[in-house]
Amino acid sequence: MSLKPLPPGSTVGILGGGQLGRMLAIAAAELGFRTEVLCPDPGSPAFQVASAAHVAAYEDEAALRRFAEACDVVTFEFENVPARAVEVLEALTRVCPSATSLAVCQDRGQEKELLDRLRIPTAAWALIEGPGDIQSAAGRLGRNAVLKSRRFGYDGKGQARLDEHLDAAAAWRVVGAAPAILEERVPFLREVSVIGVRGGDGSFAAYDVAENRHEGGILVESRAPARLAKATAEEALSIARRIMEALEHVGVMGIEMFVTEADGGERLLVNELAPRVHNTGHWTQDGCIASQFEAHIRAVADWPLPSTARHSDAVMANLIGADADAWPALAAETGLALHLYGKSEVRPGRKMGHATRILPLGTLESGG
């Protein structure tokens, strides 16, 4: 399939005005595109760098139509977009990634079913329709399991560890008394992620695997390269490609995996899919020729995918809440690339920026 790339000067629409939308808008501008951003919050960070701002609810169909009519392509900074919004947009303009990618990735149940179908290993899991299902599933998976709402979970929200909640009913309430999955908690050596990108012509590229550290469900640090055997890293990229091809995904996808120990070697279990640019790929801005944001914009604009080559080793630290108050010290650190999101209000747990340390290639242990 041959692509007809969107010419520079075209307008890229972004649904969602947070830091991901902001960094997407900057990347689009670097390629010569206009950007329009739709977000309900008038103080959205992305509005500060967009060519035009649409302050509107994701349910405001008249606003969605005006937005779609102004845009040559529309993309998303997050996956929890109401299905009806996608329908309204798709009737009027090209939308990337597709409704299918979004639908599967906004539902942990569908995500796991897809992975099972592709025979891609995950932690053992079960669908939970009500509190009654929890007991029977726990009987099978053990109590070292976590209940996760199927939809609208991020940064560890909508999750309850079963061993901390003696009572299934309590866990059910914590996840919002809505359809969920129960997932075995597997002991892992490390957490890694693949940032892959797929074009509308089926072309595929991926960045080097990153190694991630979470605290309280929130990403704290990513480093590239990951400490991973070469064969495991290759397997991670191959898994990412199979998932993205199965979804016919166009754009960037972030795929989180656990590295577990099996027979003295490494085994990968896929944990979570995000059909968008991903926090664990922020290091690509400073460690690679082209960032994940540029890769996503190129893919949704039907441009050739960029080089995903890494020119440096990189360690990215999220600046969460009051972390960002340390900006004067961070700004003074040599070799640290500081990215601040233009959010006026500091709130606990709020992602305010990130700081990426750049090191010569080969400085970090790769395990390969």
Add this chain to the structure above:
Amino acid sequence: MSLKPLPPGSTVGILGGGQLGRMLAIAAAELGFRTEVLCPDPGSPAFQVASAAHVAAYEDEAALRRFAEACDVVTFEFENVPARAVEVLEALTRVCPSATSLAVCQDRGQEKELLDRLRIPTAAWALIEGPGDIQSAAGRLGRNAVLKSRRFGYDGKGQARLDEHLDAAAAWRVVGAAPAILEERVPFLREVSVIGVRGGDGSFAAYDVAENRHEGGILVESRAPARLAKATAEEALSIARRIMEALEHVGVMGIEMFVTEADGGERLLVNELAPRVHNTGHWTQDGCIASQFEAHIRAVADWPLPSTARHSDAVMANLIGADADAWPALAAETGLALHLYGKSEVRPGRKMGHATRILPLGTLESGG
């Protein structure tokens, strides 16, 4: 002198809405600043990425006052700012670089006088007040000389080669019948430039010397590193520092130099100063941890200067006029970072974008 850095969320004002203003605005946003841009052209590329746009003439004092009041610091994308505009702005807010830097750098006569005072070598030159001065100066410098208007010259405009104009009166008309300088044309081995940055506390940093190629007065290509003996490269940085200190310049300055042959070695002659981010520094976006645009924003915001370390070799090519029509082929080239300026109309000689090829450190011959 200790600096009080401007906190993130502050507003950086940029006078001028072309590609330099656009790339400054993007760099400011990456550091968490809001940006406002003032430019008379409603289609200014920088407006597309700015938080707010002021469409106004540089002579519109009411508009300049509204702009200054909205900004915590104001800077410039070009040096030919009317002195009165700077006065109006300086009365209301911090302005960087200073009126002195601008005044000296917008006048080739003052520029040359400064260099003479600092005993920094230049090509032989003479002040020209009228056509009568040309004959006498040519008697001293020879006819292999170029007449350059003192003010408002850029990209080779306002220049006349004397050997092509038999008639001094004709040359005088070409440069606009206004005060000028006559400058000896020296045979040079190559053209190089230093992108230096100086903080309000006197701190100084500079990127590796770039080697440049001009055609018809317009920059075609820059590469870093330059092919230059190590001692010559060090001398170039030292010259840049002396000039910037003499002007108490705050921000980035681009300093163009000729490398000539002298006694079998290399000798530097300073050609031109630009008190701003400079086309020959665009390679820093992709070749360095921090770009010249970030360096400038940090300096004018009283932040610590960034690392100017280079992580890759780089070759930047300007996309001029119809060059930009080749964007599909350029977008498909692996390892090429493409930057397009969002200019809707292609005109001959108009800078539409640039493309930077990134190569592993040590790929390019350095001469050092």
